[in-house]
Amino acid sequence: MLEKKYFYIDGKWVAPAANVELPVIDPSTEQACAVISIGNASDADRAVEAARVAFDGWSRTDAAERLHLVERLLEIYKRRAPEMASMISLEMGAPIDMALSDQVGAGTYHIENFIRAFRDFEFERRLGPHAPNDRILMDPIGVVGLITPWNWPMNQVTLKVVPALLAGCTMVLKPSEIAPLSSTLFAEYVNEAGFPKGVFNLVNGDGEGVGTRLSSHPDVDMISFTGSTRAGIAISRAAAETLKRVSLELGGKGANLVFADADPSAVKRGVLHCFHNTGQSCNAPTRMLVERPIYDHVVSEATKIAEAVTIDAAHNPGKHIGPLASEAQFQKVQEMIKKGIDEGARLVVGGLGRPKGHQTGYFVRPTVFADVNNQMAIAREEIFGPVLSIIPFESEEEAIAIANDTPYGLTNYVQSTDGARRNRVAARLRSGMIEMNGQPRGAGSPFGGIKSSGRAREGGVFGIEEFLESKAVSGWASSQ
Structure with a gap:
């Protein structure tokens, strides 16, 4: 049985604040295949603090440096694809061939599309010829909490983590406790790629514990959530006290x-x-x-x-x-x-x-x-x-x-x-x-809905812009 009891916080694997274990069930056999730790508010606070400390430096890195690290992440992701497929198949029951081609393949597709979109991305934009000394600056929103589902683990992790990294945000990822193994493996990829400590953090937990703390935390500037409409409503309520941005990709009935x-x-x-x-x-x-x-x-x-x-x-x-x-x-x-x-x-x-x-x-x-x-x-x-x-x-x-x-x-x-x-x-x-x-x-078309399906737009340029704030500046001195 796999043991994945540690969290990835501030660039290292750390023990949880309390010893609360949860078995991961192989849906093909109904038997436990792994054990993880369930974090609490204290674990979430540690991760948020690491992300907050890292934000100032990471947000001011050159865009080319961030792009280089994401390209390195893609190389690792593709090289270790069979491992990822095995984890996804084990934790949530995707047939192994489909797990490799579709589940893992979705992550490859999204990372490649974000890289393509980012190469021409403009963080400094002109308002128009009528206002030659105005600029619109696109700033990273800050520390983001990312809450992902069990049905398409890497599809959703890459749709959130990668654009947030490129935008210059720091983050705390809480994957579904039903399918946490793939995200733990993804954290290994991030570590191997060499991202600075505190930029990416992972805490396992449930919605009531870690999820609620991230949603209500005063130092989290944005929550990006994919899951049920019911849970999306609960997250919106928890986030309302701190007026943080909430990006929701919810259910459907196509x-x-x-x-x-x-x-x-x-x-x-x-x-x-x-x-x-x-x-x-x-x-x-x-x-x-x-x-x-x-x-x-x-x-x-x-x-x-x-x-x-x-x-x-x-x-x-x-x-x-x-x-x-x-x-x-x-x-x-x-x-x-x-x-x-x-x-x-x-x-x-x-x-x-x-x-x-x-x-x-x-x-x-x-x-x-x-x-x-x-x-x-x-x-x-x-x-x-x-x-x-x-x-x-x-x-x-x-x-x-x-x-x-x-x-x-x-x-x-x-x-x-x-x-x-x-x-x-x-x-x-x-x-x-x-x-x-x-x-x-x-490729790069925005994924998202309206009404009870949420209001997120994930993928390509649209997905990067989800993690940015526009800042209007007048009196800009044009470079000579």
Whole structure:
């Protein structure tokens, strides 16, 4: 069993203030695979103090120096990718092949995109020709608390840590206690890269302890949080007393609008995207809205695709989905499937209980409901499991209305070969992101939502600017 009981504070590995241990559970076996320490307010205070002391020097380093260190971090991250994949697979159940290609790969992708964006980033900007002696200076916001989730560990760690480093901020990272091993390994990478002491700090803990202390700490200037909407509200309340900036990337209930002229691969693409990472993605297209003329065909096709999805332990190679990340998540998904059945949705694939041959581990059956209406719990609540709800619509207007009738607003999807329709629909959908016909958003495109999905914008230039304050200066003396 792995022992990861120390925290990374002020450039060294230190023992926690109190000896409170927590097992990390392998979701494929339900057995403890590691043990960590759970920090408290005293540990958070130590880390914040280290970050506060380091801020003055780090914030004034040359941008080229910060870029060089992040480039060094990328080299280490790529070289040690297999280690990271093993940790992620072990702690949260991503199949090992997918953990390497997608989970670890997401971190590589984001670091590379931040490096590209930073090379042309301007910290000193002209206001305009009408005010030749005005400048807008972009200053690092200060000490930031970073609270990351368990479902895409390195995706979220790199989306927060790397732009904060480039911006000139110092930080304290609190990863999810469900999946802390990958972040502990990432701290090793930071240490190996040679960042100055106190710039990056890591404290393991839970939301009520370390998370609340970071959110309310008077010396923390910003909290960047990814997780549930419920937790985001709690963090906002805790942060209100100190008026710190709060950046939230929260839940989603994405609608996938499949029109009758959709391309032949649209349904398969939508089902597999919903089930990717065992459905544990905030931007998953979990509501498939289908135009009535092709509705029966789509339900039949979705059924066949879902039936062909294989399930296996995360440690085994292959293209399968793994378990859910925890017992709590397993119970939640079971409860939501039961709600769908009780509310009268037509269960066409999957259902309650574990799949055949997997009575140990947090495995669930890939599930598809048809004849769902948008008032059912399975259409309104974030399930975070491989559960797809198929909803019919009669017209473009109705499809837009159903898609927008949700408290969330993260990602929506449009499937149509009519370009004018795609553009028209995208303009009216209420969400931070729209993906159409399976084309992914470009490198550096901002990730984030509206409404109960939060207001963060992560990735590329937008992600760096999240960690900066604008300062307006008049009377600037131009260089000769």
